[in-house]
Amino acid sequence: MYPSSNVFRTLAIAATAVAGLFSCKPKGAESSVSGNAAAKVYVAPGKYDEFYNIVSGGFNGQIGIYGLPSGRLFRIVPVFTQSAENGYGYSEETKPMLNTSHGFVPWDDLHHIALSRTNGNHDGRWAFANGNNTPRIARVDLSTFRTSEIIEIPNSAGNHSSPFITENSEYVVAGTRFSIPLDNQNGDVPITSYKQNFKGTISFIGINPKSGEMNLTFQIRTPGVDFDLARAGKGKSHDWVFFSCYNSEKANTLLEVNASAKDKDFIMAVNWKKAEEYLKSGKAKKESVKYAHNMYDESKHMATSTMMNEVAVLDLADCPDMVYFIPCPKSPHGCDTDPSGEYIVGSGKLAAVITVFSFTKIQQAIANKNYDGNYDGIPVLKYDAVLHGEVQKPGLGPLHTEFDDKGNAYTSFFVSSEIVKWRISDLKVLDRVPTYYSIGHLCVPGGPTNKPWGKYVIAYNKITKDRYLPTGPELTQSAQLYSIDGDKMKLLLDFPTIGEPHYAEAIPADLLFKKQRKIYKIEENTNPYVAKGEGETKVERKGNEVHVYMTAIRSHFTPDNIEGVKLGDLVFFHVTNLEQDWDVPHGFAVKGSANAEILIMPGETQTLKWIPDRVGIVPMYCTDFCSALHQEMQGYVRVSPAGSNVALTWNTGKNGPQTPVGDSSKKVAKK
Amino acid sequence: MNRQITWVLSLLASVVFVLTACISKTPSHKEPLDTQELTKNQKEEHGTEVKAEDIHLTNPLNAQWVAEGKGIYDVKCSACHKLTSEKLVGPGWKGVTQRRKPEWIINMITNVDMMLEKDPQAQRLLEECLVRMPNQNLNSDEARKVLEFQRSNDGEK
Numbered sequence: 001m002y003p004s005s006n007v008f009r010t011l012a013i014a015a016t017a018v019a020g021l022f023s024c025k026p027k028g029a030e031s032s033v034s035g036n037a038a039a040k041v042y043v044a045p046g047k048y049d050e051f052y053n054i055v056s057g058g059f060n061g062q063i064g065i066y067g068l069p070s071g072r073l074f075r076i077v078p079v080f081t082q083s084a085e086n087g088y089g090y091s092e093e094t095k096p097m098l099n100t101s102h103g104f105v106p107w108d109d110l111h112h113i114a115l116s117r118t119n120g121n122h123d124g125r126w127a128f129a130n131g132n133n134t135p136r137i138a139r140v141d142l143s144t145f146r147t148s149e150i151i152e153i154p155n156s157a158g159n160h161s162s163p164f165i166t167e168n169s170e171y172v173v174a175g176t177r178f179s180i181p182l183d184n185q186n187g188d189v190p191i192t193s194y195k196q197n198f199k200g201t202i203s204f205i206g207i208n209p210k211s212g213e214m215n216l217t218f219q220i221r222t223p224g225v226d227f228d229l230a231r232a233g234k235g236k237s238h239d240w241v242f243f244s245c246y247n248s249e250k251a252n253t254l255l256e257v258n259a260s261a262k263d264k265d266f267i268m269a270v271n272w273k274k275a276e277e278y279l280k281s282g283k284a285k286k287e288s289v290k291y292a293h294n295m296y297d298e299s300k301h302m303a304t305s306t307m308m309n310e311v312a313v314l315d316l317a318d319c320p321d322m323v324y325f326i327p328c329p330k331s332p333h334g335c336d337t338d339p340s341g342e343y344i345v346g347s348g349k350l351a352a353v354i355t356v357f358s359f360t361k362i363q364q365a366i367a368n369k370n371y372d373g374n375y376d377g378i379p380v381l382k383y384d385a386v387l388h389g390e391v392q393k394p395g396l397g398p399l400h401t402e403f404d405d406k407g408n409a410y411t412s413f414f415v416s417s418e419i420v421k422w423r424i425s426d427l428k429v430l431d432r433v434p435t436y437y438s439i440g441h442l443c444v445p446g447g448p449t450n451k452p453w454g455k456y457v458i459a460y461n462k463i464t465k466d467r468y469l470p471t472g473p474e475l476t477q478s479a480q481l482y483s484i485d486g487d488k489m490k491l492l493l494d495f496p497t498i499g500e501p502h503y504a505e506a507i508p509a510d511l512l513f514k515k516q517r518k519i520y521k522i523e524e525n526t527n528p529y530v531a532k533g534e535g536e537t538k539v540e541r542k543g544n545e546v547h548v549y550m551t552a553i554r555s556h557f558t559p560d561n562i563e564g565v566k567l568g569d570l571v572f573f574h575v576t577n578l579e580q581d582w583d584v585p586h587g588f589a590v591k592g593s594a595n596a597e598i599l600i601m602p603g604e605t606q607t608l609k610w611i612p613d614r615v616g617i618v619p620m621y622c623t624d625f626c627s628a629l630h631q632e633m634q635g636y637v638r639v640s641p642a643g644s645n646v647a648l649t650w651n652t653g654k655n656g657p658q659t660p661v662g663d664s665s666k667k668v669a670k671k
Numbered sequence: 672m673n674r675q676i677t678w679v680l681s682l683l684a685s686v687v688f689v690l691t692a693c694i695s696k697t698p699s700h701k702e703p704l705d706t707q708e709l710t711k712n713q714k715e716e717h718g719t720e721v722k723a724e725d726i727h728l729t730n731p732l733n734a735q736w737v738a739e740g741k742g743i744y745d746v747k748c749s750a751c752h753k754l755t756s757e758k759l760v761g762p763g764w765k766g767v768t769q770r771r772k773p774e775w776i777i778n779m780i781t782n783v784d785m786m787l788e789k790d791p792q793a794q795r796l797l798e799e800c801l802v803r804m805p806n807q808n809l810n811s812d813e814a815r816k817v818l819e820f821q822r823s824n825d826g827e828k
Contacts, residue, residue: 519808521808522746522747523746532745532746533745533746533747533749533750534749534750535745535749551750553750553751553760553805554751554760554802554803554805555760555802556750556760558750578746578747578750579805579807580747580805580806580807580808581805581806581807581808584805627801627802627803628801628802629801629802653759
């Protein structure tokens with residue numbers, strides 16, 4: 001931890017890297033695909049993929065659901081971002097999901113996925129994802145592929161080191177990327193007072209084992225470093241979570257250079273069982289903060305947002321033997337634990353080696369107080385005492401490591417644009433394959449669990465350059481699928497992804513397949529605006545609010561003729577889909593609607609708010625093709641001037657006086 | 672380029688046979704995963720054919736079933752079926768218990784896919800109405816109650 005001529009070395013590495021980027025680009029990349037690759041990724045029409053690949057969407061704030069090995073995209077799950085496609089974040093029922101202490105924040109930067117685990121293995125219940133920008137964690141239900149819950153993280157700025165999950169889904173963690181003056185401090189301080197005023201925090205968010213509901217159980221206040229990534233221990237290291245940290249220099253400007261000054265930064269090891277003991281014994285201080293906790297209720301089909309105002313904080317000064325720093329070369333990024341829980345792999349972004357630590361040695365060093373001083377009062381373990389070994393000359397710019405079921409590790413190298421396979425036991429490099437280009441994260445199915453499924457490794461790349469038909473300045477994002485069945489990794493497939501793919505997990509199809517929800521039972525719908533059957537449809541005026549209790553069924557709305565709406569009114573269309581059959585959603589749109597359309601699943605109620613802006617007849621229609629008479633699924637709203645005395649009336653099936661009343665059915669049933 | 676395409680096509684053709692084996696295995700090398708079969712195993716409230724002997728009609732009508740059948744009608748059927756003979760989306764219900772056998776009605780409610788595949792009368796109705804009778808997720812007990820309500824609607828006591 002002594003500054004040296006590292007800045008120059010860094011620059012030199014970067015320069016080599018730029019050169020390397022081009023020289024590394026293999027000539028005739030297509031020829032590197034082996035003869036039977038097509039057979040290995042071809043999923044015949046009507047057949048299913050073997051894995052679900054649950055892929056973060058980065059700056060689109062969504063999650064993409066792909067099939068492996070085909071790379072086909074099935075679904076985009078909106079999480080932190082409004083989706084005009086289905087009304088998430090636009091419908092009255094889903095708007096509260098995006099509430100925060102800053103108000104309605106309809107976008108975030110979604111980086112990492114953590115699938116729920118039981119005994120260290122995938123249980124197929126939930127996917128957790130982090131919102132990086134306005135710190136949040138979301139839980140997606142894997143039987144509906146919908147966002148069920150979002151919790152905001154107080155005392156955090158840049159929720160990057162998140163939402164990594166413990167072995168039995170006890171907690172997901174959230175480490176702040178930026179250190180900052182904490183929420184209950186006066187933040188109006190000079191930025192240059194970083195060293196005095198800026199602190200880090202890590203949060204442990206408890207998961208209810210039955211419902212999955214999240215709860216901000218406690219936070220640990222830390223020195224003012226930047227937390228990057230994390231992984232929980234497994235087996236013998238079950239009680240621990242390991243966080244990579246950079247900027248141990250505590251720089252507040254030009255971090256590119258100033259946070260790269262020291263030879264080593266840290267991996268921070270946290271004993272969360274110990275933290276629980278301290279919490280129980282009353283060592284935590286309640287601090288006043290403000291954060292939103294948003295839950296979606298599947299019977300009401302509505303979200304609620306609750307503003308929380310307190311957090312339990314453990315201060316390291318009061319909690320000895322809970323946290324240790326492990327020196328790790330050059331701004332470690334990935335910090336990955338192997339399936340046995342014995343090895344922790346630190347990937348220093350600017351390091352020339354991959355560092356592997358031994359959990360057993362860490363425990364010995366702690367027991368023997370084998371320290372190399374302290375950092376802000378926290379013991380720093382001796383590097384040599386806890387090191388399992390270093391992988392020598394692995395490549396340039398190591399970022400992340402995943403594991404197979406045979407004792408091998410796969411590390412991504414951004415700068416040299418490759419995946420390197422190495423053996424954990426003897427740290428030997430076994431194989432390397434180029435990626436096209438500049439890989440970030442990678443994923444082995446089950447790679448972060450106790451029993452990886454192996455079979456494939458997927459590269460999520462940062463640059464695609466010449467790999468796809470170009471689409472102007474902005475090119476597609478992409479992933480690449482490699483087989484890892486044999487000794488050699490083999491490129492099988494390129495496939496485009498939506499948004500920027502960061503971390504992803506892959507889970508066998510049969511773990512999710514059987515539990516997919518098909519419909520919502522209309523009998524169980526407790527939405528306050530539900531119309532269970534056309535007999536309950538109506539239009540109500542409350543002051544300037546007009547509530548339309550509407551039903552949709554193939555292929556008409558009830559009511560589909562509404563009069564008596566006036567300028568100045570707020571109109572709420574509460575649409576209940578009366579269908580009870582799988583894959584029969586209806587849509588709803590009204591001309592001039594300033595937000596979106598909505599999709600309503602069978603048995604569900606969703607609400608679109610519409611503010612009429614002119615007098616006239618306004619059409620509305622179903623946007624999701626539902627039957628041969630879908631095009632007939634339409635209706636009218638009459639908007640009259642403010643103060644008009646047109647009565648509020650509604651109906652379906654009554655044509656005007658020019659048609660005999662008894663003939664009304666023809667309107668709906670005609671071909 | 673053309674040579675490449677031909678190569679890929681012939682490759683695809685030649686490997687179709689190998690595929691099932693490649694794709695349908697679980698990664699843990701257990702038994703082959705037949706995901707098509709998995710969907711069939713999912714619990715659904717329809718799918719088995721009801722035979723004439725499964726249904727027993729009795730008089731007087733079961734008043735509670737009539738009431739419960741009406742409740743189901745209001746929520747799940749009334750959007751498309753009137754209680755008169757007037758056609759809306761589907762045919763009006765007046766006289767339906769005279770026109771159709773009880774098992775036909777129950778199958779149309781709980782097993783509509785089979786009916787539209789096999790039953791000529793059901794197929795004719797689809798040609799007329801052009802909207803498939805939806806599966807409204809009724810179990811056979813619930814369908815039986817709807818039938819009781821239809822009998823009551825047709826004047827049976």
